[in-house]
Amino acid sequence: MRFAFTEQQTQFRDAVRQVLDKECTPDDLRSVFDAPEARSRRWATLAEMGVTGLTVPEALGGLGLHLLDLVPLLEEAGRAALPEPLIETTALAAPLLAGFPSDPAAAWLEGMASGKITAAVAPVDRTGSVPASMFGTSVVPAADGADLFILPTAPKTGDLGTVELHAVSAAYVTVSPVASLDPTRRLGTVGWEPSPATLIASGAQALSALRDLADRAAVATAAELLGLADRMISIAAAYAKERNQFGKPIGSFQAVKHLLAGAQVKLEFARPTVYGAAWALGDEALAGSPRAVRSASLAKAYASDAATEAARVSLQVHGAIGYTWECDLHLFLKRAWALAESWGSAADHRRRILSSLVDETNPAEV
Amino acid sequence: MDLRFAPDQEAFRADARGWLAAHAPAPGSLPSLDTPDGFEAHRNWEQTMFADRWSVVSWPEEYGGRGVGILEWLIFEEEYWRIQAPVRVSQNGVFLLAPTMFEFGTDEQKARFLPPMASGEEIWCQGWSEPDAGSDLAGIRSRAERASGDDGWLLTGQKTWASRGAYAEWCFGLFRTDPQAERHRGLTYFLLATDSPGVTVRPIPQIDGEPGFAEIFFEGVFVPDSQVLGDVGQGWNVAMATAGSERGLSLRSPARYTEAVSRLISLYTETLERDPTRASQHADAVAQAWMDAEAYRLNTYWTACRVLAGGAVGPEASANKIHWSETDLAIYRAALGLLGPEAEFTGGGGAAGNPWLDGFLFALAGPIYAGTNEIQRNVVAERLLGLPRG
Numbered sequence: 001m002r003f004a005f006t007e008q009q010t011q012f013r014d015a016v017r018q019v020l021d022k023e024c025t026p027d028d029l030r031s032v033f034d035a036p037e038a039r040s041r042r043w044a045t046l047a048e049m050g051v052t053g054l055t056v057p058e059a060l061g062g063l064g065l066h067l068l069d070l071v072p073l074l075e076e077a078g079r080a081a082l083p084e085p086l087i088e089t090t091a092l093a094a095p096l097l098a099g100f101p102s103d104p105a106a107a108w109l110e111g112m113a114s115g116k117i118t119a120a121v122a123p124v125d126r127t128g129s130v131p132a133s134m135f136g137t138s139v140v141p142a143a144d145g146a147d148l149f150i151l152p153t154a155p156k157t158g159d160l161g162t163v164e165l166h167a168v169s170a171a172y173v174t175v176s177p178v179a180s181l182d183p184t185r186r187l188g189t190v191g192w193e194p195s196p197a198t199l200i201a202s203g204a205q206a207l208s209a210l211r212d213l214a215d216r217a218a219v220a221t222a223a224e225l226l227g228l229a230d231r232m233i234s235i236a237a238a239y240a241k242e243r244n245q246f247g248k249p250i251g252s253f254q255a256v257k258h259l260l261a262g263a264q265v266k267l268e269f270a271r272p273t274v275y276g277a278a279w280a281l282g283d284e285a286l287a288g289s290p291r292a293v294r295s296a297s298l299a300k301a302y303a304s305d306a307a308t309e310a311a312r313v314s315l316q317v318h319g320a321i322g323y324t325w326e327c328d329l330h331l332f333l334k335r336a337w338a339l340a341e342s343w344g345s346a347a348d349h350r351r352r353i354l355s356s357l358v359d360e361t362n363p364a365e366v
Numbered sequence: 367m368d369l370r371f372a373p374d375q376e377a378f379r380a381d382a383r384g385w386l387a388a389h390a391p392a393p394g395s396l397p398s399l400d401t402p403d404g405f406e407a408h409r410n411w412e413q414t415m416f417a418d419r420w421s422v423v424s425w426p427e428e429y430g431g432r433g434v435g436i437l438e439w440l441i442f443e444e445e446y447w448r449i450q451a452p453v454r455v456s457q458n459g460v461f462l463l464a465p466t467m468f469e470f471g472t473d474e475q476k477a478r479f480l481p482p483m484a485s486g487e488e489i490w491c492q493g494w495s496e497p498d499a500g501s502d503l504a505g506i507r508s509r510a511e512r513a514s515g516d517d518g519w520l521l522t523g524q525k526t527w528a529s530r531g532a533y534a535e536w537c538f539g540l541f542r543t544d545p546q547a548e549r550h551r552g553l554t555y556f557l558l559a560t561d562s563p564g565v566t567v568r569p570i571p572q573i574d575g576e577p578g579f580a581e582i583f584f585e586g587v588f589v590p591d592s593q594v595l596g597d598v599g600q601g602w603n604v605a606m607a608t609a610g611s612e613r614g615l616s617l618r619s620p621a622r623y624t625e626a627v628s629r630l631i632s633l634y635t636e637t638l639e640r641d642p643t644r645a646s647q648h649a650d651a652v653a654q655a656w657m658d659a660e661a662y663r664l665n666t667y668w669t670a671c672r673v674l675a676g677g678a679v680g681p682e683a684s685a686n687k688i689h690w691s692e693t694d695l696a697i698y699r700a701a702l703g704l705l706g707p708e709a710e711f712t713g714g715g716g717a718a719g720n721p722w723l724d725g726f727l728f729a730l731a732g733p734i735y736a737g738t739n740e741i742q743r744n745v746v747a748e749r750l751l752g753l754p755r756g
């Protein structure tokens with residue numbers, strides 16, 4: 001057993017942290033809030049470092065690495081609340097396309113590695129169904145401004161074998177933006193027509209790819225939530241050291257200490273669940289097994305709860321100043337709230353875990 | 367990264383599993399270790415394990431162990447809990463005193479105390495808390511004065527909440543050797559026999575009615591110099607090494623919770639058949655308890671690998687203690703919820719007759735002993751997050 005990141009993985013993480021400390025500051029995030037459509041240099045910098053193409057095959061200009069290698073970088077993306085779609089492009093679309101080699105897929109993948117292409121991926125769950133929102137249609141994160149769309153067709157009633165998976169260029173879709181509390185989410189509904197030219201997989205292949213996608217999305221999102229939780233706690237701890245009331249720093253009061261300590265403990269225990277899940281999804285013997293699927297759900301449920309607790313506590317520690325637009329905290333709170341519900345909430349994943357465990361205690365059922 | 371055990375570790379697991387299957391008493395077949403009969407039955411089980419070198423696998427061979435590493439210890443624990451083998455009556459000595467003795471003890475002390483500790487021949491209790499020194503442990507007032515022969519110390523005062531104190535042969539504890547020194551300074555760590563002249567042990571019935579702990583009175587108890595652990599006046603530092611083990615890796619192995627949640631899932635599945643409404647009311651709590659146990663298992667492997675790579679467990683031990691004690695409670699609360707009105711049934715033999723109820727009562731102590739969880743949250747806030755002391 002070697003449950004730790006390698007020195008190389010850790011060094012890559014440190015390098016990405018350095019870049020994001022400079023190129024993804026709270027002021028940068030505020031300018032994205034004001035003008036979400038403006039493209040920054042940041043994504044190109046990440047492409048040059050190999051981050052955007054981390055999961056793209058080497059022959060197509062990428063690093064040919066895996067979700068496990070990406071997880072520490074996703075944590076950094078979360079710490080910085082990186083507005084660009086690293087999850088959608090590098091954790092989801094690239095590995096999916098790499099699994100179905102074709103000339104168009106190769107071109108998309110090269111574009112991802114060079115930083116020219118970003119992707120949007122329609123949320124699906126493991127049953128292959130596209131969850132309709134309360135607004136009656138599926139809302140896709142990072143849709144507004146994406147170059148490539150990964151879109152499943154809804155299965156015809158009762159027959160998952162009819163699912164199809166398409167990779168569609170922005171030229172052939174109509175995006176209607178959907179407003180989010182976090183404007184960097186760039187949500188949209190997507191109008192499109194399936195065609196043979198965009199089809200990448202159908203039937204059992206498509207279903208298996210969608211399940212894989214849902215699991216990877218849960219873990220990748222969980223990794224960003226770890227980073228967000230870490231950032232919110234450190235902002236609040238720093239504030240608790242400098243803000244004085246009753247003649248001393250508020251961080252010296254037990255009521256404040258215990259809020260932050262509780263959030264920190266949740267975060268500490270969420271971390272290994274995410275690392276363990278990323279390992280299990282990439283392990284040949286385990287991938288797709290109930291154990292691997294449960295580990296992905298464990299990671300997402302734990303990280304969602306850790307981040308929402310960090311958000312609650314960090315706001316409370318700040319008091320009224322934390323409730324203002326001027327304080328940077330809300331830039332991270334809003335992303336955390338959105339991602340906690342994205343690709344399955346903690347409650348969704350708890351339910352999945354329990355039904356999977358019950359299935360295992362009833363092995364006789366066929 | 368690889369979360370799989372190596373082939374030689376799996377071979378070690380197979381050995382442990384085979385031996386335990388052949389020797390361990392059936393689950394629940396021993397009387398409670400807080401009764402005189404149960405205490406002796408549990409001691410005999412320790413002797414059986416010691417005879418085949420399974421009682422302290424991670425200790426060096428010269429003291430009765432197998433000299434295996436921390437991952438093998440975790441594997442042994444997984445097998446131990448998987449077959450629901452008896453609670454370890456020797457755990458205060460083996461898990462709390464021994465790590466300190468390996469770090470601070472003289473060769474003579476190790477040779478004298480470790481083998482009978484490993485065999486269960488000598489059971490240890492902890493003498494730290496006092497009536498006026500609980501969470502504020504540095505407020506210890508029990509004192510030790512130099513004996514007239516200048517070959518040892520005379521101990522006077524009172525200790526309390528000593529787990530296993532009702533039956534233990536030996537006690538390790540902190541006493542003030544320098545009355546001028548304040549708080550953390552001037553304390554010394556002593557090892558003493560509970561049958562020494564001047565020692566009075568008064569068992570205290572716990573919440574389940576059994577004498578699980580005791581208060582201990584000292585009236586001029588002579589303790590020779592050879593039974594001081596570490597340097598005179600350095601007791602606090604020596605004790606904190608033990609506290610680290612208690613909160614950290616060695617006291618509560620994840621296997622204990624992994625085993626309990628697998629029984630919880632079975633209880634949930636049965637409840638789903640009998641009373642689906644009640645089952646659904648507690649579904650979230652059951653899932654969360656399973657998740658908490660699984661997160662603890664993963665965090666333990668993560669920490670163990672960090673330690674094997676040369677890292678240390680510092681204030682993270684406090685985060686660990688908060689998590690395992692709350693996990694333990696969450697498991698048994700969920701189970702009692704599933705049992706509903708039957709949760710209070712004891713089966714006639716006291717709480718021990720209902721394993722879920724018994725486990726719940728045991729778990730209730732977790733957030734209190736080894737430093738309350740409130741004290742641990744202070745440690746996390748001050749030492750992991752750098753907040754100022756109050």
